Amino acid sequence: MKHILLFLIFLLTFFSGFSQTNQKMNTEKVWRLNFLLPGAELELPLSNKTTFSINPELGFAVGFSAGTNRETEFSYALLPQLDLKYRWYYNFEKRKEKGLTVINNSANFLALRAVTGFPSIAEKDFENYDELNQGFHVMWGLQRSFNSFQLMFATGPGVVLGFEGDANFTLGIELNFGFDF
Secondary structure (H helix, E strand, C coil): CHHHHHHHHHHHHHHHHHCCCCCCCCCCCEEEEECCCCEEEEEEECCCCEEEEEEEEEEEEEEEEEECCEEEEEEEEEEEEEEEEEEEECCHHHHHHCCCCCCCCCEEEEEEEEEEECCCCEEECCCCCCCCEEEEEEEEEEEEEECCEEEEEEEEEEEEEECCCCEEEEEEEEEEEEEEC
């Protein structure tokens, strides 16, 4: 766990170094209501290319298993979670040159994501979702704002750690839409 935290601190410092220029601040403070994964998100600018977002939300986890000696199984869990992201937006200038909008942080990004999952409120055949868990992901994503309608997609590898000592490698996939304020 100590190694993961040191790695995350290194990456935060690394990405912050790229964003220290004298250009006009590009990132904006954005309040957002998300609907696919219901939640209220606050995205705060840290520099001209980085933000930190806080999003208490209702998450959804799915699982699928099949094997020669057992039936095909589908499982799911609905769980409250706290989603924290450090985002580095890397194509503001390119979007501006093409005449595309950058309003409400409409750009592509790399992100470090830490998500805390609380005990599930509904589940079917899902193990280990009756306890707290912590996930860490390195993600690539894009975010677009059309007037006040917002669309966000992100994906990347990560690890989910249970507080009982178990660890699982995962592919994080996020798709969300909502309204910016």
